[in-house]
Amino acid sequence: MLDSVTANWKATVLSLHPEMFPGSLGLSLAGKALEKGIWALEKVDIRDFAYDKHRTVDAIPFGGGAGLVMRPDIVDTALDSVAGNAGPVIYLSPRGRLLDQNLVKELAAGPGVTLLCGRYEGIDQRVLDARDVIEVSVGDYILSGGEQAALILMDAVIRLLPGVMGNKESADEESFETGLLEYPLYTRPAEWQDRKVPEVLSSGHHGKIKQWRQEQAEKITRERRPDLWEKYLDKRNDTKLGR
Known part of the structure; x- marks a missing residue:
């Protein structure tokens, strides 16, 4: 068929x-x-x-x-x-x-x-x-x-074929695309069961938000997938050395 x-x-x-x-x-x-x-x-x-x-x-x-x-x-x-x-x-x-x-x-x-x-x-x-x-x-x-x-x-x-997903940026930030697991995600309401969304995400400071997300992605990958973390470090070191 x-x-x-x-x-x-x-x-x-x-x-x-x-x-x-x-x-x-x-x-x-x-x-x-x-x-x-x-x-x-x-x-x-x-x-x-x-x-x-x-x-x-x-x-x-x-x-x-x-x-x-x-x-x-x-x-x-x-x-x-x-x-x-x-x-x-x-x-x-x-x-x-x-x-x-x-x-x-x-x-x-x-x-x-x-x-x-x-x-x-x-x-x-x-x-x-x-x-x-x-x-x-x-x-x-x-x-x-x-x-x-x-x-x-x-x-x-x-899902990677052109025209399937509407937001390419969203796909680029997902787990494994950068060699890291994805950072935590939050949405409304800002407080739920006494749990608040991290303040930095409501700050409007795009630089700080980007830094926070990177730090969280690294932390989660390091704790949950040490195999991926080692590969990420090796790739980052190769990039620094211009390999």
Whole structure:
């Protein structure tokens, strides 16, 4: 199913459950962008390429073990059907490269992506090798299938596409964009349950507000994500040294 043919960025999803798409991406900003043709979605049902009347796509693993494995011949035929689509082929897998903001930006800058969603115990390694498929993980946990992970990846990318978000400055200040977690946010009322908004935010002094937000972002990152904090320090030191 092709929802738009004029978009600059296209997501092609191969799945045993294509009805899961666009899911939440059909709502809010992503949904409006899909309607406007800013991005396109093509859904491919892997079962359509099965050879028997039962549309079987899996078999027991060689070497024994629990569960079933998706067959390489069927997955390969499904990939053949979208071979002309631009962008990398990504298999959502917990053993893949961790999805981070840098990878998200890379994918958003390209023409699109083909997302291969596994089920059962996974997909036969041979088709992944033969197709030079890139494996990407959305975190160190296990999901029921690759569909949820594909939605996460698509959501992160689509919001960066030109014309999707109205306020670029807001996106630039979010967590991970600067290497830091985002500073605390406050809105009305100015006092709630005896808790007051920090005075500096009502001062109207933009320089002091910017400094406060930077200090808070550094403090939160240092306390909650020491791994990110070390990377931030290394990058800042490299910048000072002109590397």
